[in-house]
Amino acid sequence: MAMSLSYFSILPALLLAFSLIAEAATVTYxxxxxxxRANPDGLFERPVIGINGKWPLPVMExxxxxxxxxxxxxxxxxxxxTLHFHGLFQNGTSYMDGPGQVTQxxxxxGGSIVYNFTTYERKAQQSGMYWYHSHHQGQYPDGIRAPFIIRDPEFPYKDKYDEEIILSVSDWYHEEMxxxxxxxxxxxxxxxxxxxPQSALMNDTQNLTVAVQPGKTYLFRMVNIGAFAGQYIWFEGHNMTIIEVDGVFTEAAEASxxxxxxxQRCSFLLTTKNxxxxxxxxxxxxxxSLFDVMPDGLQWNSTSHLVYNKDLPLPEAQLVDELKEFDDFTLVPFDREALYPEPDQTISLDVIMDNLGDGKPYAFFNNITYVSPKVPxxxxxxxxxxxxxxxxxxxxxxxPFVLEKDQIVEVVVNNLDTGKHPFHLHGHNFQAIVRSDEEAGAFDATNATQTQYPSIxxxxDTxxxxxxxxxxxxxxxxxxxxxxxxxxxxxxxxxGLIATFVEQPLEMQKSLIIPDDHKAICESQKIPTAGNAAGxxxxxxxxxxxxKAPDPLPAGFTPRGIAALAFSVLAAILGCAVITWYGLADMGAASQREEERRLAGMDGSEGATRKDSGSEASDTKVHSLD
Structure with missing residues (x-):
């Protein structure tokens, strides 16, 4: 399923620079x-959420x-x-952030809403690579997600590249959420x-081709719009020079x-060969490594091509010896913002995956699994x-955690789980001052080795x-x-692996005015717009x-015990079904033999030979229990 480059824009640097010096405008979508319907991996057509009858969605700019x-x-x-504009601070417009039952x-x-915000605030200038997606009921993997680019005339690398390319990577499921x-x-x-997932995608397709010219430098803006899998990315025969992550410009760092x-998002420069x-x-x-199983037919690689010459063949991707990525913790922000001082408030969150009394799997920060309140x-x-x-x-x-004006907030996250977790903060970028290796255990603030924080x-944001x-x-x-x-x-x-930061609530009451159309969609669904979480x-x-969440498990239950109990119950059900099957089969056979003996006696013959009927057991169906 070869496709040409259809999901990104290539702009000459001169044209881009000219457009950026124009005065601020109103951009309306x-x-x-x-x-x-779409079939991005060529394996299965399915319904997807499009915009204006089309999919993939438009890139916002x-x-x-x-x-x-x-x-x-x-x-x-x-x-x-809903729509959420991922990575944008929404400074002064928190009600435009988008998570359902949180900010709206x-x-x-049949309803409608207007999202209205600016890409610049005096205290929160932002530019670079962002994206937009639904933030409601696990919906965005059904296709409602795409890149969002904000360009800056003061981009520190504006003179270092010739053209721009926008790429997304994602995982793809054949079933709806x-x-x-x-x-x-x-x-x-x-x-x-x-x-x-069934497949990896790039720009919501596979076998992507990107036409390039020799001896030029390209700015690649890349975002992972997937639901689950992180992705390793490499260009055969070329290195990347990282210059931005999550909307934060960085000092140039070379990576293979x-x-x-x-x-997450990453922008990098790539210079083509001569x-x-x-x-x-x-x-x-x-x-x-994130997957519990590796299903048959899983397409975990998405191979695309830099095309220097369209008349030459597209080579197969080479095998790599190991997946060893660049350590993003070593990146230095271009503005060289120094380490914030000691925190005014410290929030400690332990990541736990466990079950509750209904037997279902939940995720917790400390002992709390998130449940949406009745009032946003x-x-x-x-x-x-x-x-x-x-x-x-x-x-x-x-x-919830209430934050006061201009506090330095420290968030300590301890992973008590065996999987990776990409944590994202709305409304802010954060300084990452510690990230341990695997199996390091919980953070210990008294350990001098763990508290050797970087000065810059x-x-x-993720x-x-x-x-x-x-x-x-x-x-x-x-x-x-x-x-x-x-x-x-x-x-x-x-x-439920979510916490809520309520920042300067009394200031919000003074400075924010929730738009009437936002309140109207609540009223149309009889969702209360005032009062505490209970309304x-x-x-x-x-x-x-x-x-509220379901009640806890009875004392003494563990995840392993729950799994054993679940399999025991399933085995018991299957065992009962087998016994019933054999019992009915035996009853049917016995009844047939009795009938044969009766018929043999009626014809008066002594020592009549019984004909084996081969009677079948009754057609008993076993239904699994919820």
């Missing part, structure tokens, strides 16, 4: 979400300082939805084994292979007066926490709003009736 308006309609017919109500079928999620969050899957987790005697493969390879958390912050500074009003199961830390390891992050609470901190593996979000507008500290 009219987006209508509808179902369309703006310049620093532009006002962006997205007139968004939901015409899916069977699902609610989900958009109902409404089918996959119930199979995953099911007591018959007590260990929480995540669904494994990079790793981009779900939700001859056109060969074409070259480049590969995105899914991180299969931002609306609770806006309507509970002085009590908005009390985390109790946001409900236990939104796992790497900064981004970081990979290693198996049984730890990470320490710092940021400044200078952006009033409600911001999620969560794992960006979609399955783990569905399991109580009289006593804000009374959380009776709040949405």
């Amino acid at each position: 009219d987006f209508n979400a509808t179902w369309v 703006a310049n620093v300082g532009d006002q962006v308006i997205v007139n968004f309609q939901n015409q899916l017919g069977n699902q609610t939805t 109500c989900q958009v109902p079928d 409404t089918t996959l999620i119930p199979k995953f969050l099911y007591k018959g899957n007590p260990t929480g084994a995540e669904p494994v 292979m990079i790793y981009i987790s779900a939700a 001859e056109t005697t060969s074409n070259y493969a480049f590969v995105a390879s899914m991180d299969t 958390t931002l609306y609770t912050a806006m309507t509970t007066g002085a009590d908005a500074s009390n985390p109790l009003v946001y409900g236990e199961y939104s796992h 830390p790497m900064r981004r 970081i990979v926490l290693r198996p049984n390891g730890n990470t320490v992050l710092r940021f400044k609470a200078n952006n009033p709003g409600v911001w999620l901190f969560h794992c960006h593996i979609e399955w783990h979000m569905d399991q 109580n507008t009289v006593n804000f500290l009374d959380l009776q009736g709040q949405n």
Whole structure:
């Protein structure tokens, strides 16, 4: 399924520079979400969520300082939805951030909403590689996700490249999320084994070809818009020079292979060779260490080509000896922002994967698995007066932390799980001051070796926490709003691996005005827009009736015990079915033999020979139990 380059733009540097010196503009997108059909890996056609009847979705583009308006309609017919503009701080417009029941109500079928924000704020200038996607009910892997580029006339590497190329990598599932999620969050899957995708994609296709010219330097902007798998990326015969991650410009760093987790972005320069005697493969390879199983037919590599000469063959990708990616923790921000001072507030979060009383697999920060509140958390912050500074009003199961103005906040995340987790913070970039190796255990602030922090830390908004390891992050609470901190593996979000940072709630009450159309979509669905997490507008500290997680398991149960119990129950059911099958078979055979003996006696013959009837057992169906 060879395809030409269709999902990125190539712009001459001169034209790009000219466009960027124009004054800030208003960029308007009219987006209508509808179902369309697609077959991006050439193996299976399925419904996907398109925009304006097309898929892949359009790449959003703006310049620093532009006002962006997205007139968004939901015409899916069977699902609610939202849009989140991943990586944008939404400084002063927290209500445009997009997570359902966090900063807005989900958009109902037939409903519409306007997202209106600027790409520049005095305290939060942003440019580079971002993306947009649904942030509701695990929906974006069904296709509602695409890159979002913000260009900056002051880009420090603007004179270092000739043309620009936009690439996405992703994993792809043949089943819809409404089918996959119930199979995953099911007591018959007590260990929480995540669904494994069928294919790796690049620019929502395979066998991509990228035409290049010799002796030129290209700016590649790359984003992982997948649901699960991180991806290793390398270009045969070429090196990459990293200059940006997650919208943060970095000092140039050369790499032969990079790793981009779900939700991460990386921009790099690539200089082509001076001859056109060969074409070259480049590969995105899914991180299969994340998968519990390796299904037959899994296409974990997506091979594309840099085409120097279209008349020459496209070579097969070469085998690599090992997957050894560049260590992004060593990157230095271009602005060389120094390490923040000692924290005013420290938040410690232990990552736990476990089961609750309903037998289903859940994910926890400490002992809390996230459950959406009855009132969007931002609306609770806006309507509970002085009590908005009390985390109790946001409900236990939104796992809230209240941050005060300009606090230095330190987040310590200890991975008590054997898998990788890409953690993403809304509304901010963070300084990554510790990221341990695998199996390092929990962070120990008294260990001098662990507290040798870099003087100029790497900064981004999504970081990979290693198996049984730890990470320490710092940021400044200078952006009033409600911001999620969560794992960006979609399955783990569905399991509840989310915390909520409520930043400067009293300041929000003074400075934010929630648009009428945002309130209207709540009212149309009878979702309350005032009060605490339980919808109580009289006593804000009374959380009776709040949405909550299932009760804990009985004492003494462990994940291994649950799995054993589940298999024992299944074995018992199958055993009973087999006994029933044999019993009915024997009854049927005995009845047939008795009838034969009766007939033999009636014909009066002595010692008549019995004919074996070979009678079949009754057709008994065994149904699995939920």
